[in-house]
Amino acid sequence: MERGVKVGFLTGLHGLADGGVGPYGERLWSTLGAHAFGPGLGVAEVPHDLHFGRGPRGRPLESFLDLLHVPAQVPPPNLRVRYACTMHDVQHLHHPEHFDAEVLAFREAAYPALLDRAAHVVVSFPHVRDDLLHHFGLPPEKVTVVPLPWGHFRLPEPPPAERARFADRHRRLGDFFLYPAQTWPHKNHLRLIDAFERFAAETGSPAGLVCTGRRNGHMAAIEARLANSPVRARVRFLGIVPEAELAWLYRRCLAVVIPTLYEAGSIPLGEAMSLGVPVACSAVTSLPDTIRNPAATFDPRDPDAIAAQLCRLAQDPAHREAIATHGSRRFEELTREPTAQRLEAAWRTALHAMAG
Structure with missing residues (x-):
């Protein structure tokens, strides 16, 4: 990349997302804190709060971020900055009986659009990647397997x-x-x-x-x-x-x-x-x-x-x-799995595709 770019990482989802999504985001951010990013890439924490969509001094996120990583499968509403997301599961494809009608309808209607709009999609395991390629038709280069931050x-x-x-x-x-x-x-x-x-x-x-x-x-x-x-x-x-x-x-x-x-x-x-x-x-x-x-x-x-x-x-x-x-x-x-290195590579892939 010829110019410095900044990637934001959304934190503070612990009480706003179900199950292990909040702890996953916290532990992934902690892993990134010990990682030395390569040249031309700056990374900043973006805390989730009631005024989401704006950064320091009320500046819109898109005015100072090139990409926002959302460590959840549903990004915040009205997001104008380009985003990458972590897709944790597509359980509804395999066990629709575990969901009530409203949640199942939301997943079936929303997930294809959310995945299409994402600049890149991160998953933790190959079986989720296989589901995204097979059921949603995502191109292989758009989905990266990034291991869980096991050390945390x-x-x-x-x-x-x-x-x-x-x-x-x-x-x-x-x-x-x-x-x-x-x-x-x-x-x-x-x-x-x-x-x-x-x-x-x-x-x-x-x-x-x-x-x-x-x-x-x-x-x-x-x-x-x-x-x-x-x-x-x-x-x-x-x-x-x-x-x-x-x-x-x-x-x-x-x-x-x-x-x-x-x-x-x-x-x-x-x-x-x-x-x-x-x-x-x-x-x-x-x-x-x-x-x-x-x-x-x-x-x-x-x-x-x-x-x-x-x-x-x-x-x-x-x-x-x-x-x-x-x-x-x-x-x-x-x-010993290279979690931070894989995530940096995923972001660089997304930024390269956005620039091209």
Whole structure:
């Protein structure tokens, strides 16, 4: 590029976007902070606020930015500056049953136009890129796979005073499996409860099941399923917990289990692996390539398969240790992926196409 250009990165989406979109944006921005950008490219943070669309001193974004990266799949309305976006998932193409009619209609109507207007599209995994090329007809050069910022998935160890407080708060837990996830249908809590009932009946284990994360509209169906369950007293939904408490729960659990039916990229999987915690997950979408351990995956549509993994995790310490050790090694491999370099290359591709 012959002249200096400036790329803005939109931050502050934590409370404005669902699921892991906010944490993803924060962690990606942190990764960029340690990256030395090549010549001719300046990068600036653009905080999202009520006056979005204008920068310092009320200047329109397009007056001082060449490109804005929006780390979410739906950019803010009335955006006049050219943008690149991160498309996290197109789950509705594979599981339309997980969406109400209004959300499904919005995705079907809005996504093609949003993708067409974007100067470039970033995805975290090849399976999402394949969907965009196949279902939306995007040219291959417009879509770049940028790995998740795995190095920023490590949760800090809580100090001793906080650990003591958490131990007192959860003193009645005993042994437990942990599943951090919002209660969306695709997170598959209902089949996990089926599997947990079978695990309890087969093993006689007193272990519990702890679920964290926002409780949304699907929670009513989960509560109805638990109402007459023989394990209802052993299944706890804690809602959203602070990161320090979540880190304590990770380290205290027997194992993490992630039975999701669809995932663009699992933050809990990365967090568990980073802490050296045994974790088993669904053999769907990005998860098998993330963990790269067939012994730690299962068919999430089969409660018997989930239950078998729970039984082995509870009864076989060597299995837990092997999964934890493999997960730690695999996580260190993931942290070496060139996330910032790939994102810079995607921006340069977009800027070159815009100039041409």
